[in-house]
Amino acid sequence: MSAEPLLRCQGVTVRFGGVTALADVALDVRPGTITSVIGPNGAGKTTLLGAITGMVRPASGAVALSGRDITARPAHARARAGIVRTFQNLEVFTNMTVLENVMTGCHRHVRYSALAALLRTPRYRREEQRCRAHAMDRLAFVGLDDLAQAPAGDLAFGQQRALELARAIAADPALLLLDEPAAGLNMAETRALGALIRRIRDDLGVTVVLVEHDMDLVMTISDEIMVLNHGCNLALGTPQQIQKNPEVVRAYLGDDDL
Template identity: 50%
Template sequence: MNDFFRLESLVMQFGGLTAVKDFSLSIEPGELVGLIGPNGAGKTTVFNMITGFLTPTSGRVLWQGEDITGLSVHQITARGIARTFQNIRLFSDMTVLENVMVSFHHKVRSRFWKAMLGLPSHGKEERRIRQESYRFLQELNLGHLADEKAGNLAYGQQRRLEIARALATYPKLLLLDEPAAGMNPQETMELADLVLEIRQKHALTIFLIEHDMKFVMGLCERIKVLDYGISIAEGTPEEIQSNPDVIKAYLGEPKHA
């Protein structure tokens, strides 16, 4: 049994709606795994249960031998799991660089916040954070935009900034929720290369949600498919593409017809 990352029978109910039913998955260190499925299938809900935004109704999230189910977002980030959001969450009035710098707060806390608020700062620490943040921006091809307001960035650039912010928490496991959404085909291709580069450079394990099938099939080594909260398939891109249940789910054939 894999002790690195394992989801055991996760269930998430919202009132009468079961958004995710009995979801289980193991991911090996260094793997790049995709999670796909039609709108409303429960994909983001799975990410929310992993990262502490939702506490599962039942089931367990196991991470490096520890049961992290129900821990806070902060505790989970501190254990090396980071994510991006389907609905981009940036501080749009802050600069691109500052958006990354904020990610360091969980490591340095009050000293850094004093610096950000313009109080007498510990110059050396702030300089280090600034430099490291800039390095993450460069990795995501955003170095030239460091001083721009985040709100002024193009959509695809904002998505890359979200990844830079996630990297600045020094994760081992990175969850990307629709990283290519709103990108043009050229940007999407470049993103695929960037994902591979950051995986290599930071020894990451990556779990990603994406609707762009070319992106998912070209990038992921293994894919899990959700439909109406139910896991309907798991396999290699080739296996998934030829799976009749998956094809049915995507073509929207009536259920139980």
């Protein structure tokens, strides 16, 4: 066996009223990989991300991070443990500057009290400076440092997507969950996004779980792919294995909607 998985989901079942969104789903994510989760709309991909972050409570099953069971831990505790996600819809604070948006991602590491912030103590100012420098570094990483002082609402759609990534990596995640980051991007932007996600893995050492419909992107950058179908595991393998899997080909890869 290879190294212990960074993330292990076992037997995860999630119900919303009468709908079973996930049924006995398993997922292992090896450290340092990009692992993609694909499947048609309604397959349960976003729900799985919710079960990993703690926003969705499974009826049964277990989630472990680095071998530690986190099933009972609330979302904020998992975020502190290094699980960070982006959302399917843009979540940019349009009335704040680009830099301020990224600084909100630093909070996992900021060490001062609300009172210290109110009184602007030396410790608060020091931490604030550190956070600002870190946020600038992340903006440079995604190529938005020139726009640091611009209102975030002025950015083009593709730049706002990159801004979300900058904010996510400002938290120095161990595990970064991306929910359809290429949605709404053109081909050139999607290629740039793929290169950026790779650099997040290679240069920052972040393990990535990617939910994505763009098959070119998924097949290009994934180390491993898990296919969900109606809330169930359908297949697991490398891009080559998934592309050749007759069941997957029959169910999805011929489908333009995927």
